[in-house]
Amino acid sequence: MSGLANRPYLKMNGIGNEIVVLDLTDGSHAVTPAEARAIAAHEPFDQLMVLYPPQQAGTDAFMRIFNSDGSQSGACGNGTRCVSWYLMPVLGKDQLMLQTPTSLVEARRAGADFAADNFTVDMGPPALDWQAIPLARDAGDTRAIDYAYGAAEAPLLQSPSVVSMGNPHAVFWIDRDPAEIDLAAIGPAIEHDPLFPERVNVSIAQVRDNSQIVLRVWERGAGLTRACGSAACATGVAAARLGLTGRKTRISLPGGDLRIEWREADGHVLMTGAAALEHEGRFAASWFADAA
Numbered sequence: 001m002s003g004l005a006n007r008p009y010l011k012m013n014g015i016g017n018e019i020v021v022l023d024l025t026d027g028s029h030a031v032t033p034a035e036a037r038a039i040a041a042h043e044p045f046d047q048l049m050v051l052y053p054p055q056q057a058g059t060d061a062f063m064r065i066f067n068s069d070g071s072q073s074g075a076c077g078n079g080t081r082c083v084s085w086y087l088m089p090v091l092g093k094d095q096l097m098l099q100t101p102t103s104l105v106e107a108r109r110a111g112a113d114f115a116a117d118n119f120t121v122d123m124g125p126p127a128l129d130w131q132a133i134p135l136a137r138d139a140g141d142t143r144a145i146d147y148a149y150g151a152a153e154a155p156l157l158q159s160p161s162v163v164s165m166g167n168p169h170a171v172f173w174i175d176r177d178p179a180e181i182d183l184a185a186i187g188p189a190i191e192h193d194p195l196f197p198e199r200v201n202v203s204i205a206q207v208r209d210n211s212q213i214v215l216r217v218w219e220r221g222a223g224l225t226r227a228c229g230s231a232a233c234a235t236g237v238a239a240a241r242l243g244l245t246g247r248k249t250r251i252s253l254p255g256g257d258l259r260i261e262w263r264e265a266d267g268h269v270l271m272t273g274a275a276a277l278e279h280e281g282r283f284a285a286s287w288f289a290d291a292a
């Protein structure tokens with residue numbers, strides 16, 4: 001029987017990004033990719049956020065982020081706000097330091113300008129070199145790489161900005177509503193293009209003015225989602241690098257808005273938005289019958 005049988009979990013969302021939070025800080029079990037997929041089959045999520053005991057002094061937990069296909073990500077902005085909603089009251093803190101396999105993220109309750117269910121996550125500095133994204137080859141300036149999707153003479157999408165926020169992002173700029181692009185149809189091909197050896201999260205962005213961007217995201221390992229926090233961070237950074245916006249932006253996703261600041265002082269990216277509990281549940285032993 002799986003060590004997950006009968007465990008309690010929280011089903012949450014971060015502006016519509018579907019998140020399951022699982023507290024294993026007692027160190028009693030390590031989730032396998034097969035178990036993550038088994039959970040997704042019964043309690044659908046975009047990301048499963050698993051909390052383990054801290055591995056490094058000064059951190060509150062070690063966090064693994066599973067996509068619904070069982071693959072892992074080094075970052076998940078919306079899920080980190082959901083984890084903050086849960087873990088801050090448990091630890092009696094208003095600030096957390098969380099460690100993922102690729103980065104340290106600091107989270108705190110958002111300032112007085114925001115509603116009580118809002119959290120700010122310091123996602124750290126972006127990585128902008130092609131090797132760090134990673135790309136398979138040098139494809140030119142990472143603000144607008146040499147890549148196109150669609151017919152060679154009239155590509156549907158081209159010259160994306162690429163950014164790593166601890167996970168890889170490609171942001172395509174268009175001058176019409178991103179809802180007009182059939183992202184569900186084209187997302188898989190770009191996600192799996194050999195230019196992106198670790199696959200890629202695919203964003204379509206429209207700049208509305210110098211502080212607002214409309215965004216839709218096809219997520220690596222999870223597909224079309226209502227929001228993606230790290231994609232919003234990547235988009236805010238890329239827009240500022242291109243001079244399309246300032247360093248503070250409001251990113252409007254189908255599930256709601258995120259505030260992004262690419263801080264001048266230290267180059268860190270701060271993301272602020274809501275986190276909401278949908279329901280609590282317990283895993284049934286039967287879910288894991290086929291998960292080795």
Ligand SMILES: N[C@H](CCC[C@H](N)C(=O)O)C(=O)O
Nearest residue numbers: 073076077078167228229230
């Ligand atoms: N939804 C997440 C991102 C998940 C990233 C994942 N799809 C990957 O990079 O594999 C967010 O709010 O940042």
